[in-house]
Amino acid sequence: MRMRMTLAAATTLAAVALLGWQMGSAGTATLAQEKAAYKAAADPLPSWNDGPSKRAILSFVQDVTTEGGRKFVPPAERIATFDNDGTLWAEQPMYFQLAFMFDRVKALAPQHPEWKDKEPFAAALKGDVKGALAGGEKGLLEMMAATHSGMTTEEFSQTVTDWIATAKHPKTGRLYTEMVYQPMIELLGYLRANGFKTFIVSGGGIEFMRPWTEKVYGIPPEQVVGSSGKLRFEMREGQPALVKLPQVDLIDDKEGKPVGIQTHIGRRPIAAFGNSDGDQQMLEWTASGHGPRFCLIVHHTDAAREWAYDRQSSVGRLDKALDEAASKGWAVLDMKKEWKTVFAFETK
């Protein structure tokens, strides 16, 4: 009987974790189901091998949830923040939001005949990614402004929703939402089942993530922190609208991450997860609070199942933060050794 219950619980857990897709719609009720499933599961992190990272996570969660224990943290203060690109989903061969941007340049080209002769748009339209990015930050900001502003927040959200439902990753041919790390999906659910509130704190665009994070990660829009542009409230055809402006509001990267955390969350996380130098300040900010703290860096070491890169990479460079992890004792996850599964589609 005991075994049957555990099996049933494990099945429920797998269903909840693998079919995270359905999480968002049911809201509170599903969170309760998620909690029950994780509490009953024999192994709450089945896609993690028994390694130092998994043991450190389990031990930390045990510590902060043990009532009366020396390291107990009240549920309200159990804030965990996650970088997105390279931490929750892949980021190679380029940040997925750039793929979205290039697709938008192509989609909008008919309304901009001048782009044919104007860089970086001309290169982008020929599918020449390197050429389009050769203009550096200035060219990138031009393309971002052209594709990420001028419309209402609701129009932009619909565009993202349509794109994410159909666009495919250039290497795997999978939907981008299938390029999420199965072990991290389990970790998010495990933390929530233990009273944590999980937040995304990403350099990616806040409005680019919000339309799908609830379905994919179980993280609602109000728990997504990201880079943002300014907004203007105005009347459009007699209806109130919020229009996306080309001016930058927050670059939620490096020093911007603790700023984004304070602005949106208003308290310091007790756990933070990242994978690059862009996450260094978030990890420092988290680690330097009082009481028990947990910081982890995802180290991309698996060239076969994913990608292997760190100090020399132009995408997700991990250099200074890797040194600091060693000196400060932050956990460094070896993806190749410590993850049994990387993507859920591997096991199908």
Add this chain to the structure above:
Amino acid sequence: MRMRMTLAAATTLAAVALLGWQMGSAGTATLAQEKAAYKAAADPLPSWNDGPSKRAILSFVQDVTTEGGRKFVPPAERIATFDNDGTLWAEQPMYFQLAFMFDRVKALAPQHPEWKDKEPFAAALKGDVKGALAGGEKGLLEMMAATHSGMTTEEFSQTVTDWIATAKHPKTGRLYTEMVYQPMIELLGYLRANGFKTFIVSGGGIEFMRPWTEKVYGIPPEQVVGSSGKLRFEMREGQPALVKLPQVDLIDDKEGKPVGIQTHIGRRPIAAFGNSDGDQQMLEWTASGHGPRFCLIVHHTDAAREWAYDRQSSVGRLDKALDEAASKGWAVLDMKKEWKTVFAFETK
């Protein structure tokens, strides 16, 4: 038996609602208790008279929580936003944050001998509020910068915590946290018990509210939206710190309220509560979404128990929004007629 249970439930409800003070610390557990108490209570809004506002609230909540009903709204989308000054707590004879600011000017004066001869500080130090505010926005921003920036977010938070624990309202002699409206405390709890997520969206300072909103309203820091200044991440004595800068980041008032809502929450509320023209755009934004919507304006009509003011008031002016409420059919709460109790201390 039935009656005894109802009485017990009502007692629990009263304990939860009146002693909201204890809410924050226990987090999730207390939210569960709160839900149970409200569900079991015979009357979830005991400080409200049976009037049009109470009936409209009960009917709206019934509609959006009836599964299978035409107006059902999934829990994840049950977002309710509340203005603070004049909606959740009083705002006369001046916004309470101004009282804090004047007290800070006095406390910091020894470090600023030059203030004795410099307006608006000189007037503020003499206790001449009118004189100190005579300089208009420029003088006010100078005093705000002097009292609300330069320190770390944690230092500022501690200053607010100390002040709010001791400062007294000039007319009632009560703590400012006792100047909250008992019917609104009940309403917040009632909405949460029905799956709503409650947010503050206030023109007041976000960092001024966060240190006490969880205890007083059951609203955690991450659900507080307010006006904010820019922050800078830096190392102070080898430790990471967030320093409050004198530059304005967001004025969360009028057109700024829908902007603050989108930036922090990322979805449109289905219910919004305000009391002044500063809330008009938040109410418009809320009302113009698809599906069932609820908008309410607190009309200050009770000169005996609170204050009576609207179109001519310099604090919390309610003029255009009152006209729009009439034309759009938003609920307008008549405080004198519809609230049995205004402040909890009345009944003690």
